[in-house]
Amino acid sequence: MIRRVEARALSERTPVGPLRVIPRLLRPKFLGALGRSAGRRTLGGKVPVLLLSAAGAFAFLFFVSTKLLGAVREVPEVGPLLASKMLGLGLLLFLSILLLSNLIAALSSFFLAKDLPSIVGAPVDWLGLYGGRLIETLGSSSWMVLLMLLPVVAAYQWVYQGDAVFYGIAAAAIIPYLVIPAVLGAAITLVLVRVVPARRTRDILALVSVVAVALLIVGIRVLRPERLMNPEGFRNLVDFLEVLRTPSSPWLPSEWAAQTLVGYLEGRFDPFWLVLLWSTAAGLVVCGAWLHRRLYARGYTKAQEGADTTARRARVWRVFRFVLAPVGLERREMILKDARVFFRDATQWSQLLVLGVLLFVYIYNIRVLPLQTSEALSRFLISMVVFLNLGLAGFILMAIAARFVFPAYSLEGSTLWLIDSSPLPPETFVWSKYWVGAVPLLVLALVLTFVTNRILGVQAGIMALSLVTITCLTLAFVAQALAWGIAMPKFETGNAAQIPTSLGGLLFMLGALASLAAVLATQLWLLRGYMLSGLPGRVSRDPTFWEIASALLATTLLAAGLTVLPYLFARRRVSAGAG
Amino acid sequence: MIRLEGLTKRYGAFTAVDAIDLEVPKGSLFGLLGPNGAGKTTTLRMIAGILQPDEGRVLVEGFDVVRDPYQAKRRLGYIPDRPFVYEKLTGAELLRFVAGLYGQDGAAIEERIEELLRLWDLERWADELVESYSHGMRQKLIISAALVHRPTVLVIDEPMVGLDPKSARLLKDLLRAFAQTGGTALISTHTLAFAEVLCERMAVIDTGRIVALGSVEDLRAQAKAESSGLEEIFLRLTGGAAEGELLRVLEG
Known part of the structure; x- marks a missing residue:
């Protein structure tokens, strides 16, 4: 039965303000997530398993981070500098992951989500829609990075023996650090969708992210971080850092966050970095909202266009049919169907690239094993x-x-x-x-x-x-x-x-x-x-x-x-x- | 021919279908009517062999769907209420895949696929991925998929959803021709006009039970609604109290 109150609200057709729209947009997502976990609880306690896994992962990362940080700090002369640069590098790595995952999440929450037609069709305030979807994008793409970041931050506090205020400072630095890539991701997606159809954009982003992950794995492996285990390795790392000078860039929020955190721990806290983080985040949110107001309606319309969906009658499928003939008609059709569905879905086949890279790394590892x-x-x-x-x-x-x-x-x-x-x-x-x-x-x-x-x-x-x-x-x-x-x-x-x-x-x-x-x-x-x-x-x-x-x-x-x-x-x- | 004997399906404590007995003779079009949640889709899914009944049995052309599913399903074409199909296959590939599931292949099937795609104006979409199809086009595609292996029994859940007037007319003509050539169809629908003009006999199902059965005249007599249309008969048989509720909601 339709409630009269809701019927009246619909008939008035007056836009609802952003502060009321944002919680309304987020509520179904929150309740959905809650409902899912409640449903799983009946399946034998998914929540405790998840909590236990999270605690285990936290403990492991904390242990590894404290050990590594402790060892690095003890390096004569360059130790403290290395520790600071390590945090900058780590935050830079996380920032690139955040930007990529925000791009993908924004595409889904702003343009492809199933509830969008009813929301866009309703008299919803544009700023409320932007805010609600931005928070959703931020949440869905940042929680995992945050989970990985927390033990690292805790390790720095532990090794540097920082006080409890450090956690407040860390929270003040991390919030805008997460907001900035979310706003940028949403804005870039908005512009991308104007140029390329949304469904094609999703494929391109999936491919780009997979290639980025693959390059990252290869890059890290080829650096041979195991050389840190002997004193000569430190010399190489210093050379490496000197050549790259990566974390010294004053233009990146990762460096501002690193300066805030390490600055406080080393007793040279400068609020400038924190102000820079917050003002950049606030400025970007304003610019993002402006861009959203200007481009979203057309972008959303454009997103409804499909990508080119004509399937070429490729010879490879005919060969496949011939090769599979001995297994029988039904089996052949099932296998062909599965293969087609897999190779036409960029989110599926692109995973093969990561697989290839893992194999390369694996074989490389065996080659460089110091067995002799x-x-x-x-x-x-x-x-x-x-x-x-x-x-x-x-x-x-x-x-x-x-x-x-x-x-x-x-x-x-x-x-x-x-x-x-x-x-x-x-x-x-x-x-x-x-x-x-x-x-x-x-x-x-x-x-x-x-x-x-x-x-x-x-x-x-x-x-x-x-x-x-x-x-x-x-x-x-x-x-x-x-x-x-x-x-x-x-x-x-x-x-x-x-x-x-x-x-x-x-x-x-x-x-x-x-x-x-x-x-x-x-x-x-x-x-x-x-x-x-x-x-x-x-x-x-x-x-x-x-x-x-x-x-x-x-x-x-x-x-x-x-x-x-x-x-x-x-x-x-x-x-x-x-x- | 379709025969249901004491067909029952329970979901926990809820009985969705409650000991239904029904016979749909060969060469007839039979309508299954009922309000939302009455148990129509569950019944059709049991006939199609997708769900297994808790009690009773389903016979399709004399073959038990549970005990002899291969023989029963070979003779049956099922059209579900929602046209979910593989998004990354083209229309032609989907029909070829379905034909393969029924053990059919070769030049005859290629001709059949072309024929069906031409019939439903899907020819120029044959090599397009299904993900680009509209709802109506998908509906036409799954109707084609149900017909590709030339079944003798059709089980259809809400056939009119998404179809344009031309396609709706085509479907009616096609079903009439199907019955005239000895085919049997059980059609569940909310489009009462469709059922009225097409089905010689129908059953009204409510809370999992058949509450009325027969021709429109028989239903009229059972509902004690002389000279009324099928809509009025339907509302009487399934409880028309909702009308007053609807008026109150609209008046605010």
């Missing part, structure tokens, strides 16, 4: 690294399965009726989903293991064991990811990257981690004689045939169980109508 410390020790080290390598490769594959296989069922979501009402047998559906995930992952796993083992120069028997193990683990991870994804689907989001962050995703990771530990522990136990022979003072030898054979058998049997059981579970759930 002494002749006696290196043999033991190499055999240990082979198993560590398997563990790490397994972990990477697990994460990839979580990102690409776990969401496979959830992504069917609102289109599941098409599958459910067709005569497609549930086993065919599960088979297709399984192999669409397993084949690319298997190729990746085998290449990764083979190349890294070649770099390590491992013995043939161990190479064979590694390749069989990684094959078994991959098949098990895919089955488990699929089973968890079907058992605990997340239909309400269309964003594949968000789906693995659900409780089901967490449970999959824990289960897969336990599987990995079980397989590796069994192998290490069966090969303990060979492993220990590599220690100094012992007669080193190659693994015997029986050692390799027993490890192969145990791995295969264990992994078979860890694959078949979740696979059968997935089939049963789909047959029973999992959705």
Whole structure:
């Protein structure tokens, strides 16, 4: 029933002021988030798990930051300067992340959100709309950076033994530091949407952010920060900082925030930096609001235009159809459909770039490992690294399965009726989903293991064991990811990257981690004689045939169980109508 | 032919469909009417094999949808109330995909796809991604998807939503022709005029139960509403008390 009060308010059609509009716009988002977490509480306590994870992450970052900062400060002469520059660099890094995530969030909240037609169509004050959406953009893109920043700030207070006032100063510096990229992100998006259709802009931004992350990972890795572990590394870092002079720029808010924080901790607090932060933020908000008033109406209209959506009849799909012919018509069509949907979605395929970079970094890490410390020790080290390598490769594959296989069922979501009402047998559906995930992952796993083992120069028997193990683990991870994804689907989001962050995703990771530990522990136990022979003072030898054979058998049997059981579970759930 | 026997569906303590018995004979168009939340969509989703009933059974052309889903679903085309389809496929690719799910492929299906796209004026959109389609175009696409494998039974949930007058007329003609060639269709709709001109028989469903069944004349007699239109009959059968409420709201 429509309430009379609301009916009257609608009939008056007078614009509501910004101070009343902003809370009204934010309330549904807040209640939605609250409702979601309340709903999850019934699923076995998502909130405590999240709090525990956040506390764990905070403790870890705080520990690492205090250790690193403590070590840096002790460097003779340049220590304090380095600590200040480190904070400036860190804040600069966070600022670039913030700008990028604000660009993407602003595009969604200002132009693509589903509630916009009803809001834009209502007599809502323009300033209220700008303020409400800006706060939403700020919140959704800054919370994670804030969570990472807090332990770093706490570490500085701890190491410098700052007083409680420092936290007030930090809050006063961080608030405008977060506002500035949010306003800039919203303004840049506003201008971008005037030039490029919103849906194409989203693809471009997704690609840009992925490339930026990829470059960042490569950049950090190629700098080889592990050299900090020896005194020569410090010399290199100083050279590096001197060459770049990055954090010395007085034009960036990250530097103003760093000057505020370190200045206070070193007893040379200058309110100028704080005033600069707040006045810039306030000035930008005013400019952003002005820009919004001038450009938003046309920008929103332009955003309704779609990008070019004509799909070329590419030859590659015809080749794909031909190659897939032996698997049967239904399976072929399912696989083709999944491949098309994946490669036409920039937010999906662009993730492959990050994957490529991770692989590069991984192989690079193996190449630069300092294994040749002494002749006696290196043999033991190499055999240990082979198993560590398997563990790490397994972990990477697990994460990839979580990102690409776990969401496979959830992504069917609102289109599941098409599958459910067709005569497609549930086993065919599960088979297709399984192999669409397993084949690319298997190729990746085998290449990764083979190349890294070649770099390590491992013995043939161990190479064979590694390749069989990684094959078994991959098949098990895919089955488990699929089973968890079907058992605990997340239909309400269309964003594949968000789906693995659900409780089901967490449970999959824990289960897969336990599987990995079980397989590796069994192998290490069966090969303990060979492993220990590599220690100094012992007669080193190659693994015997029986050692390799027993490890192969145990791995295969264990992994078979860890694959078949979740696979059968997935089939049963789909047959029973999992959705 | 569609037959429902004691069909029941519960969501926790709430009974959405309560022991429905119904038979839709071969070669007929049958209307399913009822207010929002009456259980129409749940019933249709059980017939289409998307939901499994808690009790009772559904027979499509004599095949039990739960026990023999492959045979039942091969003969059935389902058109849902909301046209959710894969946004990143083109219209032609979607139809090809659906045909594949029904085990159909090759030149005959390519011809069928062209024929359906031409029928619904979607030819020039065949290679466009579905994400660029309007609501009405999507509706026409899912009607095509339901027809691509030449079913003998159609289950249709709100067929008129989003269709322009030309397409609505086309759908009516198509359904009449479908029934004349031996096809069976169960149509759930709020568009009473559509049901009145098209369906020989209909059932009115309320709170999960069938409250009236038969031709318009039969319903008129059951509602004790001589010389009334279907709208009046519908309101009498499903409780017309909301009218007074509506007037109070509008008067403020």
